[in-house]
Amino acid sequence: MKFHPPLIGVTTSIQSKTNDYCLRHEYITAIRLAGGLPMLIPPGEPNLNSVLEWVDGILFSGGGDLDPATYNGVDHPEIYNVNRERDRFELSLAQFALETDIPILGICRGLEILVVASGGKLVSHLPDEFGEEIIHRQAQSRPAEHNVDILPGTHLANIIGVGETKVVSWHHQAASNIPRGWRLAATAADGVIEALEHEDHPWAFAIQWHPEISLNDARQQRIFRAFIHTAQQRQMMLSQKAS
Template identity: 70%
Template sequence: MKFHPPLIGITTSSQRQTASFCVRREYVDAVRLAGGLPMLLTPGEANLATILEWVDGIVFSGGGDIDPAAYNGAAHPSIYNVDAERDRFELSLAQLALETDIPILGICRGLEILVVASGGKLVTHLPDEFGETTVHRAEQASPCEHNVQITPNSRLATIIGPGEAKIVSWHHQAASTIPPSWRLTAQASDGVIEALEHQHHPWALALQWHPELSLQDTRQQQIFRTFVTAAAHRNAAFSQKAG
């Protein structure tokens, strides 16, 4: 049987001004470096079940804010780049994917999508509730770095090790509640939820930070390697059944 790299779907955003879809190339680079074959998933696709039949894993990527109406939140002047079509697509895809065994990795907005899809809520603007003792982005267009504390005996701890980890942060929102079936696996010193993992799904991990922006860090790179390996195992198991 010929080996095929696991096919990893990566969600994208819409650029209406240029009539294009896009995603930062670091997501693609990270998946390739980990041995996966990236495929871009565009908002508006209606055949969600077909997507899940084809891909072996899904990365819910970062981007603009989710419409607060999706989680009964309040409007805020800091909210930007709301895309109703992307919201509908990703929330529906997340809900469906969580009912399968497909490996899932949520990054920044991707964590927020998984939280909202699971019935959780978001902090609309972190400085309003957590202050600025820990800076989670330098400004809207610039990331920054800070440490997070990894929860012992969690999947994340087995991947990158327990204790503190330095991460690249670039967000102004975060989960305000932990949905049922999810557990906290990393937190910033100011109390912001930085990572969650699903307690029943075979492989569903959500990070508020951006591991794709620090692939020179072997701990962050290991997140993608472990994710792609899980997708490869699922691909192999499916191929054996099909054969």
């Protein structure tokens, strides 16, 4: 039996000025390098079940901020690029996907989507609550670098190892609590939640930093290899059941 590379659905942003759908190329490159076949999923797809029937894994990508109304939060001057159509679509897709066994990876905004979809809340602007000892982004358009601590005994530690690792960071918001069903997998030195993993879902990780930007960091790329490998194993299992 011949198997195709696992098809990975990747959510996209919407450019507010042009209404173009867009996605940074690093997501595509990281998926391809790990052996996956990327497929872009723009907001607004009406049939979520059809989306999940087509793909072997879902990646919730980064981008603009969620509308604070989605998590009963407070508006803040630093909140930017809010798109309510994208919020509605991704929150619904996340809730639906978490009820299945499809592999899920959330990156940056993707972590925030998974947190809010699971009933959690967000910090509106990190410097207001955590100070600036750790810089999580240089400016709205510029990433930063800092260390995160991967916690022992977690599935994430099994993938990339325990202890400190340098990451590319590009966010001003984060989870303010750990929602039901998730557990902490990594933190920054200032206490910001940097990674969560689901306790019940077969493979669901939420990463606040940007491993896709660290294309030359073998440790970071293990996240994508594990993601694609799990999607491939699921694809093979479903194919064997169908035959």
